[in-house]
Amino acid sequence: MNLSVNLPGLSMKNPIMPASGCFGFGHEYSSFFDLSTLGAVMMKSATKYERLGNPTPRVAETSSGMLNAIGLQNPGVVKIIESEVPFLATYDTCVIANIAGSSVEEYEYVAKSFNQTDHVDALELNISCPNVKEGGIQFGTDPYMAAYVTETVKKATNLPVYVKLSPNVTDIVAIAKAVESAGADGLSMINTLTGMRMHLPSQKPLIANKTGGLSGPAIKPIAIRMIYEVKQQVSIPIIGMGGIASAEDVLEFILAGANAVAIGTANFNNPLICPEIINELPNVLNKYGFNSINEAVGKGIIHEPADISSS
Amino acid sequence: MNLSVNLPGLSMKNPIMPASGCFGFGHEYSSFFDLSTLGAVMMKSATKYERLGNPTPRVAETSSGMLNAIGLQNPGVVKIIESEVPFLATYDTCVIANIAGSSVEEYEYVAKSFNQTDHVDALELNISCPNVKEGGIQFGTDPYMAAYVTETVKKATNLPVYVKLSPNVTDIVAIAKAVESAGADGLSMINTLTGMRMHLPSQKPLIANKTGGLSGPAIKPIAIRMIYEVKQQVSIPIIGMGGIASAEDVLEFILAGANAVAIGTANFNNPLICPEIINELPNVLNKYGFNSINEAVGKGIIHEPADISSS
Amino acid sequence: MINKVNMVIQKKTIVAKGTLEFVLKNDFISHHATPGQFLHILIDGLTLRRPVSITDLDKSSGEVTIVFKIVGEGTKKLATYEPRQSIDVIGPLGNGFDIKDTHQKTVLLIGGGIGIPPLYHLGKRLVENDAKIISILGYQTKESVFYEREFQALGDTYVVTNDGTHGYQGLVTDVLSKVGSFDTFYTCGPTPMLKAVKERLSNVDGSISLEERMGCGIGACLACVIPTSDGEGYRKICQDGPVFHAKEVNLS
Amino acid sequence: MINKVNMVIQKKTIVAKGTLEFVLKNDFISHHATPGQFLHILIDGLTLRRPVSITDLDKSSGEVTIVFKIVGEGTKKLATYEPRQSIDVIGPLGNGFDIKDTHQKTVLLIGGGIGIPPLYHLGKRLVENDAKIISILGYQTKESVFYEREFQALGDTYVVTNDGTHGYQGLVTDVLSKVGSFDTFYTCGPTPMLKAVKERLSNVDGSISLEERMGCGIGACLACVIPTSDGEGYRKICQDGPVFHAKEVNLS
Numbered sequence A, B: 001m002n003l004s005v006n007l008p009g010l011s012m013k014n015p016i017m018p019a020s021g022c023f024g025f026g027h028e029y030s031s032f033f034d035l036s037t038l039g040a041v042m043m044k045s046a047t048k049y050e051r052l053g054n055p056t057p058r059v060a061e062t063s064s065g066m067l068n069a070i071g072l073q074n075p076g077v078v079k080i081i082e083s084e085v086p087f088l089a090t091y092d093t094c095v096i097a098n099i100a101g102s103s104v105e106e107y108e109y110v111a112k113s114f115n116q117t118d119h120v121d122a123l124e125l126n127i128s129c130p131n132v133k134e135g136g137i138q139f140g141t142d143p144y145m146a147a148y149v150t151e152t153v154k155k156a157t158n159l160p161v162y163v164k165l166s167p168n169v170t171d172i173v174a175i176a177k178a179v180e181s182a183g184a185d186g187l188s189m190i191n192t193l194t195g196m197r198m199h200l201p202s203q204k205p206l207i208a209n210k211t212g213g214l215s216g217p218a219i220k221p222i223a224i225r226m227i228y229e230v231k232q233q234v235s236i237p238i239i240g241m242g243g244i245a246s247a248e249d250v251l252e253f254i255l256a257g258a259n260a261v262a263i264g265t266a267n268f269n270n271p272l273i274c275p276e277i278i279n280e281l282p283n284v285l286n287k288y289g290f291n292s293i294n295e296a297v298g299k300g301i302i303h304e305p306a307d308i309s310s311s
Numbered sequence C, D: 001m002i003n004k005v006n007m008v009i010q011k012k013t014i015v016a017k018g019t020l021e022f023v024l025k026n027d028f029i030s031h032h033a034t035p036g037q038f039l040h041i042l043i044d045g046l047t048l049r050r051p052v053s054i055t056d057l058d059k060s061s062g063e064v065t066i067v068f069k070i071v072g073e074g075t076k077k078l079a080t081y082e083p084r085q086s087i088d089v090i091g092p093l094g095n096g097f098d099i100k101d102t103h104q105k106t107v108l109l110i111g112g113g114i115g116i117p118p119l120y121h122l123g124k125r126l127v128e129n130d131a132k133i134i135s136i137l138g139y140q141t142k143e144s145v146f147y148e149r150e151f152q153a154l155g156d157t158y159v160v161t162n163d164g165t166h167g168y169q170g171l172v173t174d175v176l177s178k179v180g181s182f183d184t185f186y187t188c189g190p191t192p193m194l195k196a197v198k199e200r201l202s203n204v205d206g207s208i209s210l211e212e213r214m215g216c217g218i219g220a221c222l223a224c225v226i227p228t229s230d231g232e233g234y235r236k237i238c239q240d241g242p243v244f245h246a247k248e249v250n251l252s
């Protein structure tokens, strides 16, 4: 069974990669399995300088999901290039560097910094982290800003650029088309949905940051719908994510139009989830009559107007 | 324990009501319990003429949720007034008529029609049904359109008008403020999030309408977040809904700013959920130190900028 | 009359490959259920209940039998329940088979796969009503055959398997010519089978039992509709059905 | 070394009101775990695992004991698990208590509520290392007291309850003056207690074990951080802790 997938900058042995922020820089999970089994690794978001992130509690359980408000804690791009990238470079897997910023200049700076290393295969622009508000949120919800940051980063780097879309928008297709026009090489979708829980004993929001990003199986139907909508309107590839926890889930995403997928929250539940899915995927593809990943991409799309309401 | 809640047009013995579309017109559930125990009943959406709705399958299971694309099947407002309202009028509970339409004229027509009966206490404008696309969807995602339909309906009716907001938007506060300015007496939020599932054996969307509305516990954190955000920016009351399945859930919504709540999907799981929650609510309020519902409304709101990120 | 009740599992039997029989106990259900009605079963961790037909019941002992096949997440989980556990059920639901005009008539039962269970309860009540029963039961393969002897005890029984590993080879419609004459038919099974049966027996009065994905199960949510053949709208499978006159509804 | 393993429940005991003890069996965990380390437990139907300390272990039998209190959805569900069921665990996690300099020293253990369990494992290893143990154990009320006799077997034990229904009345810090002199302390319990202890014993070298809501449990997600007292950033409780030098971290 052919699991290989070739996307701009990413020549992957399979379409499975851990999602940004859910896998650190790989160290911890490397004690559970050989990272070389992965199609790629998406690193935790990098910013220009070190960020300490938000106060705790930073996570909360929800029905079939979780909220997080880590606040982009990271040691800054220089340290990441020095201390983290070399570790991942020892594995036979693609490396995707995720970039976050509070200003276009910060995105540009971090993108340029990653030009200094040979071991990063592509960039992922996190224009959608709901836990950073200094302006970051604007990039992900406004097509013009999204296009502007994409264009700027494209000029600053030789690497393919995947733009990570926020689901907290009225019209995700508009954002997707805007970043495609601005030169994005691919999309990655979706980031978390902004949510909140109340802590009854203290009568306060449970997460110290008040709101957090909702991830996990709860959001899977929203991710699939958005990928389905976007796929029909753009021609750049899509890395799908949002609640994936099984090889069947992967196939749902691929049928809806994803070319590859990332797995986030499920790593916390089962640190072996990525290799287990990679193992199971050939059986699932086979069961539903596919001989390769590429064959299945977008196969579930019905090409007619989405509405069949009867009056 | 004082559970009573007074909102425009709704003098309710408790804050619990079944949500529109999840309770029909009450007949079926009346064989499980006495509808007079309810604070109010929200009727299924009414349109000008009969609507047959969408092809089947119309529902699908998701993790901690479900998708539905009923397509607003209903017998039309005239039949509803003739055959359904009189039944509900025999109970000692408030009746909220829910209105949907494909045009402003349709909303206006249906709202006027409900003036013909004494037994409806308030209107709920469904400007957000994601399964009707002839224009209905526009009302819920555009502040100007939302205000326009609200204003028109307000002129056509003597009844208080609650506008039901769609969560499928970038900025729910903007819509909420727009309908408040247009004269809305209250808000009800949230409607379903647009989602999709793929059916692997047929390689097609599982719901015949392709997309459906996601409801149930999966969306609860999104509903709470939106109520929390809107509450701080409007002064009209909010009827909260989205995944409520316990008296603790009710208190989370109330702390976040809801004045009353509606229960949808949970009725399918447990047809006795409304009376069970009404029964349990005094204990839960008591446990967390409240003597009435009103005391708890908005108590979880921290009045400072939502962001405490540390750099 | 419908109620939400707890039914305690008395007995759990594997009756065919991936097919389980539960004997449940509840007096309310056993007293009120008629053939063709179903139970809406709550399964831990799932949002929607799962509809399963009543296969048999015994008013005196209060025992109600269901037979279900493991097809997805819900039935897989249900299959892990053990005797003495209790399951939360809404029922009895729907309109069952109308048997009042069957006295001393010959009745053909045609069941396919998981459509077979409700026909057994029906068959027993028909026999009590002095009807003569002929059954055609269709299964995928030998391993999936269940209740063959039970149906034989009610009358002539023709077993068909898709792959011919047991009984006749083919589809239920392939043996229709062998069964002789009959006055009416009752059928339940996958939609393609129901369509084929309806077409082949278009000149006979009969009833069909339908399946559709359900929300509430009691007629409130409008999830489970089927177009009527007069083109005038929909009927609700959970409340108006699951049993309909064959001519009443449009199978697409 | 960390692994994902299955641990079979050998024995389930209610040790106090709403407080359960599970004896689990797994050779990997029993061989590698040190005092203060914890297990990250998968509970059916929940997204996040739940961290629970190791209370005791026996390398020869491969038995590992945990004691947990029912406080919410996860622990409530865990409490329904029965002997012979197996639970999916990641462990042993975190950095435990450092006991190498305790030979022939006097060590004070101060535990509050669900902070008491890890101190028992620690106490046993300290006794093996020829340390002299004094324990202060704080509980809400008489009904919530557990492991009193077990700690008494290790050394002098002072029990304190908030309401005075058993032992001394008050907080653990109220009996500090009674215990005499000691060389070092190890404490685990609710944050307000840890703060009070840290303040009262600011001139003694000691270690504290912390709790925080966790995601991954292994150091990858940065959910469980605590500010360091030098103001220079955060440490991860799941990986750098849960045990820290009392002076190292800032309790707020």
Ligand SMILES: Cc1cc2nc3c(=O)[nH]c(=O)nc-3n(C[C@H](O)[C@H](O)[C@H](O)COP(=O)(O)OP(=O)(O)OC[C@H]3O[C@@H](n4cnc5c(N)ncnc54)[C@H](O)[C@@H]3O)c2cc1C
Binding pocket: B060, B061, C038, C048, C049, C050, C051, C052, C053, C054, C067, C068, C069, C070, C071, C072, C073, C074, C075, C076, C114, C117, C118, C210, C211, C212, C213, C214, C242
């Ligand atoms: C009136 C009625 C009576 C039934 N009687 C029986 C019976 O006696 N024995 C038996 O084995 N099965 C019976 N079925 C089918 C049974 O309901 C499904 O096999 C079951 O719901 C599948 O659930 P799942 O979670 O295992 O499958 P999944 O495919 O995971 O289910 C996903 C969703 O689809 C629905 N669904 C899937 N298949 C069907 C189906 N065929 N009909 C309706 N909804 C479906 C489920 O209820 C659930 O909401 C009956 C169905 C209906 C409508």
Ligand SMILES: Cc1cc2nc3c(=O)[nH]c(=O)nc-3n(C[C@H](O)[C@H](O)[C@H](O)COP(=O)(O)OP(=O)(O)OC[C@H]3O[C@@H](n4cnc5c(N)ncnc54)[C@H](O)[C@@H]3O)c2cc1C
Binding pocket: A060, A061, D038, D048, D049, D050, D051, D052, D053, D054, D067, D068, D069, D070, D071, D072, D073, D074, D075, D076, D114, D117, D118, D210, D211, D212, D213, D214, D242
């Ligand atoms: C390192 C460590 C060791 C622990 N050892 C023990 C032990 O030996 N015995 C024991 O009874 N308890 C122990 N706890 C606390 C235990 O983890 C919580 O009581 C448990 O997670 C509550 O889960 P719940 O679903 O019942 O509660 P809920 O309140 O429903 O949990 C919701 C979420 O909050 C988290 N949470 C709630 N309380 C705590 C807490 N005190 N610490 C961390 N996360 C929390 C849960 O893990 C979950 O993610 C320990 C905690 C930590 C961090």
Ligand SMILES: Cc1cc2nc3c(=O)[nH]c(=O)nc-3n(C[C@H](O)[C@H](O)[C@H](O)COP(=O)(O)O)c2cc1C
Binding pocket: A019, A020, A021, A022, A044, A045, A068, A070, A072, A098, A126, A129, A164, A190, A191, A192, A214, A215, A216, A217, A219, A241, A242, A243, A244, A262, A263, A264, A265, A266, D215, D221
């Ligand atoms: C704890 C946590 C931290 C995350 N951090 C980041 C991040 O730093 N950058 C980013 O682009 N996405 C981040 N995400 C979002 C995930 O990469 C992913 O888009 C999202 O969680 C949906 O996938 P899932 O449901 O499989 O988790 C984070 C998610 C979680 C749960």
Ligand SMILES: Cc1cc2nc3c(=O)[nH]c(=O)nc-3n(C[C@H](O)[C@H](O)[C@H](O)COP(=O)(O)O)c2cc1C
Binding pocket: B019, B020, B021, B022, B044, B045, B068, B070, B072, B098, B126, B129, B164, B190, B191, B192, B214, B215, B216, B217, B219, B241, B242, B243, B244, B262, B263, B264, B265, B266, C215, C221
């Ligand atoms: C089957 C179904 C039908 C619905 N029909 C309507 C409707 O006709 N009008 C409407 O305003 N909302 C409708 N809704 C939305 C609900 O009223 C409610 O806003 C939403 O489901 C969120 O609440 P819940 O999670 O408690 O179900 C429907 C929801 C479901 C599940």
Ligand code: FES
Binding pocket: C213, C214, C215, C216, C217, C218, C219, C220, C221, C222, C223, C224, C225, C236, C237, C238, C239
């Ligand atoms: S399932 Fe709700 S109407 Fe039939």
Ligand code: FES
Binding pocket: D213, D214, D215, D216, D217, D218, D219, D220, D221, D222, D223, D224, D225, D236, D237, D238, D239
């Ligand atoms: S829980 Fe993930 S870093 Fe500690």
